[in-house]
Amino acid sequence: MQRRKIAIMGFGTVGGGAYDILTSNREYILSTQGLDIEVAAVLDRTSAPLVAHGVDSKIFVGDIDKLASDPEIELVVETMGGVEPAKTFIEKLLSAGKSGVTANKELLAKHWSELEQTAKAHGSGLYFEASCVGGVPIIRALGESFQGDKIQSIYGIINGTTNYILSKMSGERLDYHNALTQAQHLGFAEADPTSDVEGYDAAYKLSILASLAFHTCVPYTCIYREGITKITSQDISNAHALGYEIKLLAIGTRDGNAVEARVHPVFVPSAHPLASVSGAYNAVYLNGDHVGDLMLYGAGAGAHPTGSAIVSDVIKGLKGKPEYCDFDNTGKLDKDIDFVGDFISGYYISLTVDDKTGVLSKISTVLSDNGVSIKSAIQRTGQAENTATLLFLTHRAREHAVMRALGTIGKLATVRRIDSMIRVL
Amino acid sequence: MQRRKIAIMGFGTVGGGAYDILTSNREYILSTQGLDIEVAAVLDRTSAPLVAHGVDSKIFVGDIDKLASDPEIELVVETMGGVEPAKTFIEKLLSAGKSGVTANKELLAKHWSELEQTAKAHGSGLYFEASCVGGVPIIRALGESFQGDKIQSIYGIINGTTNYILSKMSGERLDYHNALTQAQHLGFAEADPTSDVEGYDAAYKLSILASLAFHTCVPYTCIYREGITKITSQDISNAHALGYEIKLLAIGTRDGNAVEARVHPVFVPSAHPLASVSGAYNAVYLNGDHVGDLMLYGAGAGAHPTGSAIVSDVIKGLKGKPEYCDFDNTGKLDKDIDFVGDFISGYYISLTVDDKTGVLSKISTVLSDNGVSIKSAIQRTGQAENTATLLFLTHRAREHAVMRALGTIGKLATVRRIDSMIRVL
Numbered sequence: 004m005q006r007r008k009i010a011i012m013g014f015g016t017v018g019g020g021a022y023d024i025l026t027s028n029r030e031y032i033l034s035t036q037g038l039d040i041e042v043a044a045v046l047d048r049t050s051a052p053l054v055a056h057g058v059d060s061k062i063f064v065g066d067i068d069k070l071a072s073d074p075e076i077e078l079v080v081e082t083m084g085g086v087e088p089a090k091t092f093i094e095k096l097l098s099a100g101k102s103g104v105t106a107n108k109e110l111l112a113k114h115w116s117e118l119e120q121t122a123k124a125h126g127s128g129l130y131f132e133a134s135c136v137g138g139v140p141i142i143r144a145l146g147e148s149f150q151g152d153k154i155q156s157i158y159g160i161i162n163g164t165t166n167y168i169l170s171k172m173s174g175e176r177l178d179y180h181n182a183l184t185q186a187q188h189l190g191f192a193e194a195d196p197t198s199d200v201e202g203y204d205a206a207y208k209l210s211i212l213a214s215l216a217f218h219t220c221v222p223y224t225c226i227y228r229e230g231i232t233k234i235t236s237q238d239i240s241n242a243h244a245l246g247y248e249i250k251l252l253a254i255g256t257r258d259g260n261a262v263e264a265r266v267h268p269v270f271v272p273s274a275h276p277l278a279s280v281s282g283a284y285n286a287v288y289l290n291g292d293h294v295g296d297l298m299l300y301g302a303g304a305g306a307h308p309t310g311s312a313i314v315s316d317v318i319k320g321l322k323g324k325p326e327y328c329d330f331d332n333t334g335k336l337d338k339d340i341d342f343v344g345d346f347i348s349g350y351y352i353s354l355t356v357d358d359k360t361g362v363l364s365k366i367s368t369v370l371s372d373n374g375v376s377i378k379s380a381i382q383r384t385g386q387a388e389n390t391a392t393l394l395f396l397t398h399r400a401r402e403h404a405v406m407r408a409l410g411t412i413g414k415l416a417t418v419r420r421i422d423s424m425i426r427v428l
Numbered sequence: 429m430q431r432r433k434i435a436i437m438g439f440g441t442v443g444g445g446a447y448d449i450l451t452s453n454r455e456y457i458l459s460t461q462g463l464d465i466e467v468a469a470v471l472d473r474t475s476a477p478l479v480a481h482g483v484d485s486k487i488f489v490g491d492i493d494k495l496a497s498d499p500e501i502e503l504v505v506e507t508m509g510g511v512e513p514a515k516t517f518i519e520k521l522l523s524a525g526k527s528g529v530t531a532n533k534e535l536l537a538k539h540w541s542e543l544e545q546t547a548k549a550h551g552s553g554l555y556f557e558a559s560c561v562g563g564v565p566i567i568r569a570l571g572e573s574f575q576g577d578k579i580q581s582i583y584g585i586i587n588g589t590t591n592y593i594l595s596k597m598s599g600e601r602l603d604y605h606n607a608l609t610q611a612q613h614l615g616f617a618e619a620d621p622t623s624d625v626e627g628y629d630a631a632y633k634l635s636i637l638a639s640l641a642f643h644t645c646v647p648y649t650c651i652y653r654e655g656i657t658k659i660t661s662q663d664i665s666n667a668h669a670l671g672y673e674i675k676l677l678a679i680g681t682r683d684g685n686a687v688e689a690r691v692h693p694v695f696v697p698s699a700h701p702l703a704s705v706s707g708a709y710n711a712v713y714l715n716g717d718h719v720g721d722l723m724l725y726g727a728g729a730g731a732h733p734t735g736s737a738i739v740s741d742v743i744k745g746l747k748g749k750p751e752y753c754d755f756d757n758t759g760k761l762d763k764d765i766d767f768v769g770d771f772i773s774g775y776y777i778s779l780t781v782d783d784k785t786g787v788l789s790k791i792s793t794v795l796s797d798n799g800v801s802i803k804s805a806i807q808r809t810g811q812a813e814n815t816a817t818l819l820f821l822t823h824r825a826r827e828h829a830v831m832r833a834l835g836t837i838g839k840l841a842t843v844r845r846i847d848s849m850i851r852v853l
Binding site: 020023024025028031032034035036037132138139140143144147148149150151152153218274276279291292293294295296297298299300301302305307308310311312314315317318319329330 | 445448449450453456457459460461462557563564565568569572573574575576577578643699701704716717718719720721722723724725726727730732733735736737739740742743744754755
């Protein structure tokens with residue numbers, strides 16, 4: 004049995020996880036897949052991460068050109084993260100005819116088409132199951148299952164950090180800042196949490212998933228994005244009282260040539276399968292025109308779940324021949340596709356108003372004048388003196404109409420504050 | 429673009445569903461997959477099902493030999509169900525070099541190895557995503573994801589009929605017979621429901637799934653099987669009171685060379701993702717040594733969800749080259765594998781006893797003498813005069829020890845009846 008040699012670039016958490024699986028299950032992979040896979044080189048800035056991981060530093064490589072010119076290395080795993088130098092390095096390797104396996108959603112969201120052109124030009128493979136939703140095989144499913152279905156919608160909880168924070172806020176009644184601090188303490192959130200809590204990470208992943216699902220380029224720059232930093236404990240307890248959980252959802256829909264792509268907090272009905280996806284778990288809920296509703300659920304991040312997806316791609320890359328996107332992935336938008344900004348949704352609106360006669364009536368009139376129909380309204384005594392809190396759930400309405408209505412409502416003399424506006428599934 | 433011609437054998441619900449998808453999404457499949465797929469022939473006993481479905485009866489074929497000898501047909505979908513004549517027909521087609529796509533779990537569970545030998549001998553492909561769990565891509569996932577993982581366990585709700593019945597019993601407090609009648613009325617259960625309610629259907633599917641997951645032949649004859657016919661409304665309400673739902677689970681585990689495979693009702697904790705899989709939905713919950721816990725959820729049956737899986741296989745079959753099992757699938761058991769009958773589980777036990785001093789103590793002693801440790805016990809006034817109901821939840825114990833204890837308990841003079849014994853997840 005010939006050894007198949009691969010390399011890992013970037014030996015952090017995920018790179019180390021992939022290494023662990025490839026070494027601890029090497030015999031198992033040989034017996035079940037007929038492949039004897041050897042991690043023959045690890046590229047990093049120094050050999051320190053290898054030493055810390057107990058890996059023989061003789062496989063350390065500090066120079067990308069040395070890796071690119073090594074004829075024995077067939078495939079390289081990229082777990083460096085970030086755009087550069089990952090992009091330059093992968094392009095060198097793809098150009099040298101080596102296949103690439105990457106967990107790098109930011110790089111893919113920003114430069115997928117360039118990487119794919121390079122891979123195509125040199126007959127190299129590019130695999131990225133690990134870039135979205137850790138060990139959950141959503142990329143494989145979108146490519147190799149339900150190919151006969153038009154995928155109509157994807158609703159994903161695809162960012163572990165925000166789901167951890169929202170679960171803590173929901174389960175332990177922590178406020179956002181305490182939940183974030185706890186998440187940082189436990190390694191579920193980074194010191195600078197912006198990419199996660201502002202929804203960038205989810206938007207990168209949605210760009211990849213929606214492009215595959217809808218067979219058209221859905222650039223992350225076309226994705227409406229709103230994070231979780233404004234969600235309050237009060238929103239969470241209002242959600243519970245109304246029968247909902249708040250989740251950061253990545254939503255993609257396609258109806259004919261109309262595509263929606265957005266990342267924002269959502270009131271999810273408690274009975275919906277996504278409502279009970281909590282902690283560091285992730286899930287993608289999708290609907291095909293024939294297969295109906297489907298959900299894939301699992302660990303969205305972590306060294307070994309993500310490592311498992313990488314190893315699956317390594318095996319696919321070593322066994323099969325490269326396949327490329329079934330849509331025009333040259334970075335140009337399909338001119339027939341209409342990206343819908345004025346989408347339709349239900350809305351939860353919370354206002355602090357003067358506790359005076361006629362306020363509810365005035366606000367209801369503004370909503371109604373804008374074509375926004377109220378599903379339920381609750382008035383409560385406000386926290387400050389002489390104030391009331393008004394909570395509305397609307398029927399499905401157009402985003403722009405709701406924004407227009409809120410613009411008018413915010414200027415009413417009797418309205419002290421628009422506390423929250425959260426979309427409802 | 430060259431047309432690719434296929435045929436469908438057996439034009440019932442599922443065959444018709446596959447036909448619908450292939451025709452309504454033909455242009456879509458052409459544009460996204462680059463395949464122009466034509467259903468060029470439909471085999472059935474008469475042309476009546478075609479006419480009823482609005483299909484031109486000129487593509488009707490009544491004779492398998494005519495289909496097998498048609499050089500233009502590359503691939504045949506088998507949606508006849510049952511062992512014969514499906515087996516003979518598929519073997520003829522595979523022998524003629526045509527690939528086969530089947531939704532037939534019974535045929536696979538009983539004759540997989542023979543079909544695969546025939547396919548291998550003639551270079552034909554054999555695809556069966558539709559045989560297990562409708563549109564849920566569990567076969568694809570087991571073959572093409574987590575290949576680097578040792579799958580340690582599979583817990584599946586993989587029979588739609590029983591899940592529908594148990595959900596009705598749970599949600600609407602129907603007894604088993606009323607729920608069954610309703611399921612039959614709505615087409616969720618057959619006139620003779622034995623294959624579903626006694627767990628045969630789930631055992632066929634588990635045989636296929638466990639063989640793929642554990643890379644060894646797990647014959648359905650080695651699967652412990654117990655249906656849902658003895659589940660009472662009282663069991664369901666006791667389960668609810670204790671924080672559980674009752675589900676018919678197909679369970680497969682592998683630990684080294686020890687394999688467990690069983691189908692029986694289980695108390696599933698309400699917070700477990702499988703507890704909320706209800707109605708006609710199905711799900712498979714699995715654990716890999718690196719990927720951790722994963723769940724795939726979706727419609728477990730129905731014309732279009734199952735048709736979707738068939739179409740996915742048709743596309744795979746027309747695009748790729750045949751692949752065969754990565755384990756010895758010649759029908760022989762691996763002599764190193766030990767099928768575990770004396771498995772370990774928690775248990776729910778319900779007894780009707782004389783309402784006398786010392787009964788609880790006596791029964792506890794028998795359990796304890798057999799090494800079965802009680803987790804919780806509830807004593808209630810029984811329904812008949814001078815009786816009490818005793819409910820036990822045990823800690824994890826060996827199956828045989830519990831059976832031995834129940835044998836002794838059943839013979840105690842003060843025990844009127846063993847009402848139920850249901851395993852606990």
